[in-house]
Amino acid sequence: MKHPVDVYVGKRIRHRRWMNGTTQQQLAEAVGIKFQQIQKYETGMNRVSASRLWDISKVLDVQISYFFEGLNDSVEESNAGGGVAGDVLTDKEALELLRSYYAIPENQRRRLFDLARVLSDAA
Template sequence: MPLDDALGPDPVDVAIGARMRLRRKSLGISQGVLSERVGVSFQQIQKYERGANRVSGSMLVAIAAALDTTVGWLVGEEGGLSDAADEIVGALAITGAVDLLEAFAAIPRASARAALVTLAQEMADR
């Protein structure tokens, strides 16, 4: 099947990028630090995480080592993620999603968190 850039990133590349971002953020390291560890620019890491560029096999191995995980986990073959969990990982790949989640978790009042959820749902419906 021919690849067509007009169709956007391949869902597999997006899923791999989302797992990269999730793991990187959970370790508390920046794209710059990861890029230094694997020998590419931080812009390249951004492209990998968005799924805009495919990760070669050798780079996937290097990234997995730099993130102290396995290639199997990065490609979704380990860890037993359900379809729902895969959907969540995909949503976390959206720029700003992890930042929003961290800010949400830092809101001390449950009523304020509920109000924010209501606001987001209203904005999504429009």
């Protein structure tokens, strides 16, 4: 059975890898493993060792703490039967939207954000 922490860390790895535009193959090569192992980490099937997480954090250019941000809320919600928080990050369309959003220059991104807020209030 998958442990909720392993699933959460795996989702954070996948999210950061995807946001960087890094493939599973590229990440695997950079840390010296096969891409299938990255797949297992990302799904929570295999637990990521501390040393491997250290290597992954260096390749993905984040602090180790990144992989655990929001974990307490997620595990509590999961234990309550609500699923893992941030499941929206498993939706390819949502991830693509997020990546595109951050590719927009900051001043334009702010205007787009304000527009989205107005539209969601009107809905």
